[in-house]
Amino acid sequence: MKAFLYGTALQWRLDLRSKSLLITCYVVPLLFYALMGGIFTSINPESKATLIQSMTVMGVSMGALIGLPPSLVEHYGSDVKKMYSANGVPLYLGILSMSLSAFLHLLIMCGVITLTAPFVFDASLPRNLPLYFGSLAVFLAVSLSAGCALGLCVKSQAKLTMISQLLFLPSIMLSGILFPISLLPRFLASAGKIFPAAWGYRLMTEEGVYWQNLLPLAVLLSAAVLLCTLLLKRLQKE
Amino acid sequence: MSYAVKVENLKKSYGDHTVLKGLSFHVKKGEVFALLGGNGAGKTTALECVEGLRRYDSGAIAVNGRVGIQLQSSSLPAHIRPLEAVRLFAEWNRVKADTATLAALGINSFAKKQYLELSTGQKRRLHLALALLGDPELLFLDEPTAGLDVEGRVSLHSQIRRLKAEGKTILLASHDMAEVESLCDRLAILKDGSLVFCGTAAELTAKSGSRYTISIKTEQGDESFFADNIADAMLDLLEGYRQKGIAVLDIKTDRGTLEQHFMELTGREQQ
Numbered sequence: 001m002k003a004f005l006y007g008t009a010l011q012w013r014l015d016l017r018s019k020s021l022l023i024t025c026y027v028v029p030l031l032f033y034a035l036m037g038g039i040f041t042s043i044n045p046e047s048k049a050t051l052i053q054s055m056t057v058m059g060v061s062m063g064a065l066i067g068l069p070p071s072l073v074e075h076y077g078s079d080v081k082k083m084y085s086a087n088g089v090p091l092y093l094g095i096l097s098m099s100l101s102a103f104l105h106l107l108i109m110c111g112v113i114t115l116t117a118p119f120v121f122d123a124s125l126p127r128n129l130p131l132y133f134g135s136l137a138v139f140l141a142v143s144l145s146a147g148c149a150l151g152l153c154v155k156s157q158a159k160l161t162m163i164s165q166l167l168f169l170p171s172i173m174l175s176g177i178l179f180p181i182s183l184l185p186r187f188l189a190s191a192g193k194i195f196p197a198a199w200g201y202r203l204m205t206e207e208g209v210y211w212q213n214l215l216p217l218a219v220l221l222s223a224a225v226l227l228c229t230l231l232l233k234r235l236q237k238e
Numbered sequence: 239m240s241y242a243v244k245v246e247n248l249k250k251s252y253g254d255h256t257v258l259k260g261l262s263f264h265v266k267k268g269e270v271f272a273l274l275g276g277n278g279a280g281k282t283t284a285l286e287c288v289e290g291l292r293r294y295d296s297g298a299i300a301v302n303g304r305v306g307i308q309l310q311s312s313s314l315p316a317h318i319r320p321l322e323a324v325r326l327f328a329e330w331n332r333v334k335a336d337t338a339t340l341a342a343l344g345i346n347s348f349a350k351k352q353y354l355e356l357s358t359g360q361k362r363r364l365h366l367a368l369a370l371l372g373d374p375e376l377l378f379l380d381e382p383t384a385g386l387d388v389e390g391r392v393s394l395h396s397q398i399r400r401l402k403a404e405g406k407t408i409l410l411a412s413h414d415m416a417e418v419e420s421l422c423d424r425l426a427i428l429k430d431g432s433l434v435f436c437g438t439a440a441e442l443t444a445k446s447g448s449r450y451t452i453s454i455k456t457e458q459g460d461e462s463f464f465a466d467n468i469a470d471a472m473l474d475l476l477e478g479y480r481q482k483g484i485a486v487l488d489i490k491t492d493r494g495t496l497e498q499h500f501m502e503l504t505g506r507e508q509q
Contacts, residue, residue: 002329003330006325006329010318010326014317016316018317074315074316079309079311079312079313080307080314082291083309085291086312087327087368088327088331089327089332090330151366176371
């Protein structure tokens, strides 16, 4: 346990030293928030009610689908994995420590949005903050598990960049954070439901423990965890 | 048990390509043993099978003792610092890093740098330090000096000699003949996944049966002679010069380098 905690704390420090993770977990999401927060609220004042949730979904999706997978490819697609195995460090340490570290970084980023949006954009705070952060934690876990599966599936950074964008863009466009899902054609609205962002947004805006929102996220989480387990077993055999 | 590693009839294929064709050798406790071979001979595959990092198709491998591994191609996270890597690996193996070993390898001199800022030599020294965590009895070193400059090579050789003096068993893969000749007690030569020689460097030289070349420098010029029996030949030659009244200024004998014998055994042509 001590070794695992040290590994996770070390990963947290490594992430702080890595500019790419700082960019995808902090700089870009917060810049997007600063820019789009102004635009959204000036075009449609009603968006103030869901600004925190929509900017949070955007930031988490970016960090999980674009920020986390390259770190996993660097670890598992390179000699780092071999070095760790040769020196008695278990294969799962990389994925767990990176996920936990990214979870904390993204939680901080979301905290900044939640704390500043009411003052900067006159946005409404979620009425039940503990429930909101609980929902956020669920959404973070599901998004990061999807990012982990992506990072373990793809072995080249070039391919990963392309595939990450192919998942990230529809995830955001079809999630309902930019425009209501009711405006989308039915097939696009249905397609959006395969991404965690759509369900995470509903979970955080509806502010209640609704199984119809939680169940799809649980299914996505289970599928991603199962896929990660299988991929790690395959890596172990290589 | 007097052996540290015993490999019997080891076979390994990648698809249709057979990399190891029934390899057998053993490494005695306390000796430095080298696996020699050209690129693609199967050294790294054999070593990784012995290390337990690669599955093999058939055969038997027995390893006695705690093991430390330095891989040929290895890497660490780009932003990790040397002492952080040492602590991470020490924590997982529930051992304490030996500060004397870290000092001997000069890790403290670059402790504040991140991994991506280290030179090849510094990375090799760090990898060796990590392999030495937990004071292993048996060390596997794969091309330990590949990519190092002369200074780094000399430094690492002295570390390997120090480890041998401490009684550690070392199995190293290399294609550097001079390194093998100066460091190893015994060596095995691999060619296309098969063992073509196993023994000492002296035995290899004797096995190759090369004739001696005797180069003699006199006041009248240089002459070269070939001989199978060096003692008789030298006596005859010196007696001949003495009778002719020619002063001998210098004598050199050469029985071919380990590299030449390796080339003969592996059927390679010298460039």
